[in-house]
Structures are given as C-alpha cells and as structure tokens.
Amino acid sequence: MPVAVPRALLVALVVLGGFLTAPPPASAAPPFVRGGETVPVYDYADAIRESVWVQTPTDADEDGVPDRVAVDLVRPRTAPGVKVPVIMDASPYYACCGRGNEGELKEYDENGVISKEPLFYDNYFVPRGYAFAGVDLSGTNRSTGCEDVGGPAEVAGAKAAIDWLNGRAPGFTADGTPVSARAWSTGKVGMIGKSWDGSIANGVAATGVRGLETTVPIAAISSWYDYMRYNGSLRSSGYPGYLQGVVSDRIAECAAVTASLANDSADETGDYNAFWRARDYRPSAGQVHASVFVVHGVNDLNVTTPQFAEWWQDLAAHHVPRKIWLHKTGHVDPFDLRRAEWVDTLHQWFDFWLQGLPNGVMRAPRATVETAPGTFTSARDWPLPGTRPVSARLGSSVVSYTDESLSEDAAVASPSTEVPGRIALLYGPLTSPLRLSGTPSVRLRVQVDRPTTQLTARLVDYGTATRVDYGRGEGVRTLATESCWGASTPADDACYLDVAERTATADHEVLTRGWLDAAHHRSLRFTTPLQPGRWYTVTVPISASDTTVAAGHTLGLVLTQSDPEFTEAANTGATVKVDLATSRLTLPISGKATLQPAPAGTVVTTAPIAPAERKAQPRLQLPQ
Structure with missing residues (x-):
C-alpha cells in the first residue's frame, strides 16, 4: 500500500x-x-x-x-x-x-x-x-x-x-x-x-x-x-x-x-x-x-x-x-x-x-x-481558465428532416451519407486541436408541423483514435489481481479487485448529447404547443464535456428527433425545417482555435419508419 x-x-x-x-x-x-x-x-x-x-x-x-x-x-x-x-x-x-x-x-x-x-x-x-x-x-x-x-x-x-x-x-x-x-x-x-x-x-x-x-x-x-x-x-x-x-x-x-x-x-x-x-x-x-x-x-x-x-x-x-x-x-x-x-x-x-x-x-x-x-x-479551475464561447452558423440553406427514431449508431455513422431522419453538419478537418471545456448548446430556427417533437443534438469526433471505451462496462474492466487499502478483520477485509480502463480504437466517438421537448422551449414549467407554419427559435442544451478533438479530425453536429436509446419521447412523425443560416452552434473553446464554416448540411428524406422497426423504449437505470 x-x-x-x-x-x-x-x-x-x-x-x-x-x-x-x-x-x-x-x-x-x-x-x-x-x-x-x-x-x-x-x-x-x-x-x-x-x-x-x-x-x-x-x-x-x-x-x-x-x-x-x-x-x-x-x-x-x-x-x-x-x-x-x-x-x-x-x-x-x-x-x-x-x-x-x-x-x-x-x-x-x-x-x-x-x-x-x-x-x-x-x-x-x-x-x-x-x-x-x-x-x-x-x-x-x-x-x-x-x-x-x-x-x-x-x-x-x-x-x-x-x-x-x-x-x-x-x-x-x-x-x-x-x-x-x-x-x-x-x-x-x-x-x-x-x-x-x-x-x-x-x-x-x-x-x-x-x-x-x-x-x-x-x-x-x-x-x-x-x-x-x-x-x-x-x-x-x-x-x-x-x-x-x-x-x-x-x-x-x-x-x-x-x-x-x-x-x-x-x-x-x-x-x-x-x-x-x-x-x-x-x-x-x-x-x-x-x-x-x-x-x-x-x-x-x-x-x-x-x-x-x-x-x-x-x-x-x-x-x-x-x-x-x-x-x-x-x-x-x-x-x-x-x-x-x-x-x-x-x-x-x-x-x-x-x-x-x-x-x-x-x-x-x-x-x-x-x-x-x-x-x-x-x-487552476474548471472550465479551463480562458475558455470562451465561440459560435458558428450551421449553414446557409433551409433543410428538413422527418423523425425516424434512429439508434445512436445509425444517427452518427457515415456523416457524409444521406440518412433519413437526421441532419449531419461537419466542421473540419481541424487544422489544430480543439479543446472543449464546459457546456455547449445549439440554437435552432425551426418550423415544426406538430404541436411538439423531441429535438436531439450530438457532437461527434470523426477521426480514428484510441479512446476510453465508455460504452462497455462504463469504460473499465475488473482484473484478477487485488490490492488492500487499510486493515482487515475476518468479517471485513480491505482488499479489492484491481480495475483498469478499457480502451478501443474507432473512427468516431460521440462526445456529448442534448435533448429538448420542443413544447418546453419557453419554460420547463409549462408547455407551449408549436403552431405549424410558424418559425420558432429554440435552444437545445448539450451536456457539459471536457475533451479535445485532434488536429486532422472533423467535429460533427448531428441533429435527430426521438431518441429511443435515451428517452421515451414518442415518434410523432414530425417534419422539422431548420433555417441553418440563422441557427448557431456555441462551443466552450479553450485556446485560440476556431471553427471552419459549416457546409450547407445533409438534406434527408422524410419517409416514416415502420413501428415494428423502432427500437425498444430505454431501460430504467439505478443511480448506483
């Protein structure tokens, strides 16, 4: 010890x-x-x-x-x-x-x-x-x-x-x-x-x-x-x-x-x-x-x-x-x-x-x-001292997508390919490392043809690297060896199996995610149903993170709607129009790195997914 x-x-x-x-x-x-x-x-x-x-x-x-x-x-x-x-x-x-x-x-x-x-x-x-x-x-x-x-x-x-x-x-x-x-x-x-x-x-x-x-x-x-x-x-x-x-x-x-x-x-x-x-x-x-x-x-x-x-x-x-x-x-x-x-x-x-x-x-x-x-x-502190919010517009056109209840793997794979049910926007390849430290968000100018729908946003690092594989076993694995930390009795020993980080090499990683029920865009205390044909400005908060996207990698913003792996939000079949020119991604950036302008975005088809093809509702978890 x-x-x-x-x-x-x-x-x-x-x-x-x-x-x-x-x-x-x-x-x-x-x-x-x-x-x-x-x-x-x-x-x-x-x-x-x-x-x-x-x-x-x-x-x-x-x-x-x-x-x-x-x-x-x-x-x-x-x-x-x-x-x-x-x-x-x-x-x-x-x-x-x-x-x-x-x-x-x-x-x-x-x-x-x-x-x-x-x-x-x-x-x-x-x-x-x-x-x-x-x-x-x-x-x-x-x-x-x-x-x-x-x-x-x-x-x-x-x-x-x-x-x-x-x-x-x-x-x-x-x-x-x-x-x-x-x-x-x-x-x-x-x-x-x-x-x-x-x-x-x-x-x-x-x-x-x-x-x-x-x-x-x-x-x-x-x-x-x-x-x-x-x-x-x-x-x-x-x-x-x-x-x-x-x-x-x-x-x-x-x-x-x-x-x-x-x-x-x-x-x-x-x-x-x-x-x-x-x-x-x-x-x-x-x-x-x-x-x-x-x-x-x-x-x-x-x-x-x-x-x-x-x-x-x-x-x-x-x-x-x-x-x-x-x-x-x-x-x-x-x-x-x-x-x-x-x-x-x-x-x-x-x-x-x-x-x-x-x-x-x-x-x-x-x-x-x-x-x-x-x-x-x-x-000295967190977020890192000197971190500043940097905003970038999403594009220059108006695009639309219809809810497809995509799995996360399907939503973020092949970002340059047209995938029904998502908008994938890319920033990069980066010319220098991009350190994110704090809480991102994406402000969207949208039209929705239903009273509400869930809006889901993901930031994705596209680029091959060896990373902590947090998707398996929370990113750790239990070893056969043990170490002892304190005194023991026959009834209560102080020895525990050792644990090590689990890593994997992959060509992309989801860095962080965010969700919003669109009818709660004004307040979480009450709903405000959306009117079809009317434009709304809504902000999807994205979960805090601290990570670095390496030089040569591409940062992706992937927008979908219902998310059957993380929420119980129903697939309403909503079609959402997004005015990319008046929408903004805001990132907490440490250092002098900037984002290159985004492309116009990937226009997706609007064919609804059959109910039988949708994934099961998310499992309940214990905060354990």
Whole structure:
C-alpha cells in the first residue's frame, strides 16, 4: 500500500468570499497525528462497532411516530477525552444492491451488530482517528419512514444523523436506550458517496446544516428533475416509483408517498413543478457551508454531466471552497480508476477539512482532468481558465428532416451519407486541436408541423483514435489481481479487485448529447404547443464535456428527433425545417482555435419508419 508523505504547512489562512480555505488548527495534536497527517495507530479489529437509531423530524409513513434512521458506526477505541470526526456515507443500497465494484452489502453478527461496512472507508480511516457512519436512508434497510427518492424526508433523515453527532437530535439503541455521541465525536462530518449516496450529500449540504464540513459527491445528482427528465423529455415513465420499489421494502407502509411519486411527478407533461423543486438542490447552493470535492465522468450516461457542471457553477458563484476531478470513463468511482492517487488525495482532503491539518491540499490546482486515456492534467479551475464561447452558423440553406427514431449508431455513422431522419453538419478537418471545456448548446430556427417533437443534438469526433471505451462496462474492466487499502478483520477485509480502463480504437466517438421537448422551449414549467407554419427559435442544451478533438479530425453536429436509446419521447412523425443560416452552434473553446464554416448540411428524406422497426423504449437505470 502506498505510504503517504508529509505535506508542507500553510503559512496563513486565506479568506475567500467569507469562507476559510483552511480550518483552524487544533491546539494540540491528537495521538493519531504525526508529521502533519493522520497515521494508523488504532487497532481496527478492536474498533467499537455499534448501531444507533436517530430520530428525524419527519413522520413520512404517518404512523404517529417520528421516523428513525439507522446509523451503523465503526470508531476507534480512543482514550478518554480523545474525540474524532466522522466520515459518513448515507445510502439506500446497503441491503438491496450493494456498494462499489464488487457490490458489497452491510453485514451483521448474530446480535445485530455491524460486522462489515461496504467499501474501504472504515478499514482505512478508522485506524487513522476517524469514525465511519453508514446511514440507511429513510425507508431502507433498518430505517423506518419512507423512501421519497431524493425528497425532503430522505434529506432530513441524513441531516438528522449529523445533528445527532452534534448533540442536536436524539438517538437510541435497538432497545430504546438513549445514546449520545458527545463523548467521542468532534461534531465534524464529511459526507461521501457515489451516485444516489453523493446526491444526498449534495442535498444535505444545501440545508446548511452545522457540522457538515465537507462533501465528496461522486457521479452525483444535483437536480432529480434533470436526472429523470431531459429538458421536458421523459427518460423513463414511472421512474421515481421504480426507484423506490428497488431500494425499499416498506411500500405497504408508505402508500401516500408512493402515490405522490406516481402522481406529482407529472409524467403526462414532463413539467418542472413543486415535486421536482423539492428535489432540486441547486437553488440552495448559497446555503452550502461545506467544502465540496466533485468527481464525475464526462462520459457518464447514467448521471449525466449537467448534474456536476451546474452544481459546480452554482457553488462557484457562492465562493464555496471546492475541488474537481473529471475522467473519461462513465459511472465510475475514482477508487476503480486511479486507486492509489485517489486514496492519497482523499486522505489529504479529509485530514485538512475534518482534522484541521494544514497539508496544502487547497493550494494544489483546483481541477484535475483526464485528457487522454490514463493521462491526467491539472488546471487552476474548471472550465479551463480562458475558455470562451465561440459560435458558428450551421449553414446557409433551409433543410428538413422527418423523425425516424434512429439508434445512436445509425444517427452518427457515415456523416457524409444521406440518412433519413437526421441532419449531419461537419466542421473540419481541424487544422489544430480543439479543446472543449464546459457546456455547449445549439440554437435552432425551426418550423415544426406538430404541436411538439423531441429535438436531439450530438457532437461527434470523426477521426480514428484510441479512446476510453465508455460504452462497455462504463469504460473499465475488473482484473484478477487485488490490492488492500487499510486493515482487515475476518468479517471485513480491505482488499479489492484491481480495475483498469478499457480502451478501443474507432473512427468516431460521440462526445456529448442534448435533448429538448420542443413544447418546453419557453419554460420547463409549462408547455407551449408549436403552431405549424410558424418559425420558432429554440435552444437545445448539450451536456457539459471536457475533451479535445485532434488536429486532422472533423467535429460533427448531428441533429435527430426521438431518441429511443435515451428517452421515451414518442415518434410523432414530425417534419422539422431548420433555417441553418440563422441557427448557431456555441462551443466552450479553450485556446485560440476556431471553427471552419459549416457546409450547407445533409438534406434527408422524410419517409416514416415502420413501428415494428423502432427500437425498444430505454431501460430504467439505478443511480448506483
């Protein structure tokens, strides 16, 4: 296992927008701090393992009793008076689906005491003077209440665990005996987790709860609307209820919540309403007082990139201390991508924010971005400093295309060939590399002969190269070897199978995608049916990315309508006219590169596709 190296001391605190970039140092170093970092001095096998049921402010199951969340703790057996901070992973997956690449579940001994926590956090950090808390989200595993899928009850339950660690909420043992954390907890908490777990970390941070010092959201959701809707287009119908049913076995006790998930989520319109506002953490970014370490894959097709990009920008606007890692794989934990670098960086991060150790982690470059398979570079910020929006018109003529429900492969293949159902526009070959860093968009001047249709846009890199193959196994593969990260017991080992990036050589790659239900072109809160024969200006947001199109390659913009692989938008048979001369593609370009003028575009035929030839509706996914 890699040995950490002591870091240089910070000379002074720096204040940015009211936030301290360094916590105040402890008055005296605790026994687990040596050389400016925490070191493993406690016996993991002798750690205290216990379960506490923390009372929440909600009664989601309406049984007249406040809900309680189960908190399974592993903490070092410290000397009296020695207190430790807590690393917390609040998850709905501890009993149903597992965590990590190997799908680990919580396990208990014959007395119901936690014997195995998933992942390496407790194995590695408990010997170093941290406690670990695995929190069952409301309505899951051993918690009461109801699973409301990113909603107020779920967030309130995880927040209550932090309140208990700070003496602000009651906690009880299994037999109902009150229990306090004051004797051993400093009250400082760092929330971490991938996907749904990280999403709740975002939600709890947005409450501004005192004691939450830092969050590490990995491939996390910041707006559940944007997770289940793509600008008015349904990703899959009934998605909230589906997720509740997967992670919770308390459906019978939660009839009201289940009904709300089905009825208030507005599948019939795709609108953003009060139900989704309650599950949107971005408007509350100004209440975030915890530092944030964002990790995301730019090719994550499960939790797409607007989830991190918009949260990141909102945090920046409020001067929240932050750091970001971006990689080229899909829905992947950095532990399964850059294991040694990740554990070392995470160790520094928690030492700084939870232990008050001035190790210089906040003086390092704010952004780390994978620029080629296995190659990571640092930058002062993200999007890259100096990035600017560059617009290019799409052509000079008016073209039309009729919905054909094309697969992605069919939509982007052979861009110079006429393909019914698409418009393919090409920029290049490029005379120099084109670095995109941020969020693109395409503004279209259109006429539609139906009240609505879905508009889909893809940016494609045409040119042969070896790239991360994110379409297979999220871009990683599990190896036969393993490595160990912390101490083990017979019930909970710290060893995990190694993982490597998966690469492939291909003549093109879809860089990023965007969708819009055209009737939502004025607002996501309501629909505005389109009138045939009338011209409209609509903007299709394209998911954020960070990528480089090599010199000699060609950048393609591919426009289609319904997208059966990613959404449930119906094929309406609509014909769309596009005025290329008044339409614009806007790209976030770093450096001095420019786009060559686009050609006139590929005019396509309008023959409708037979229903039997259309692909099946998209499968539901877990934000896991």
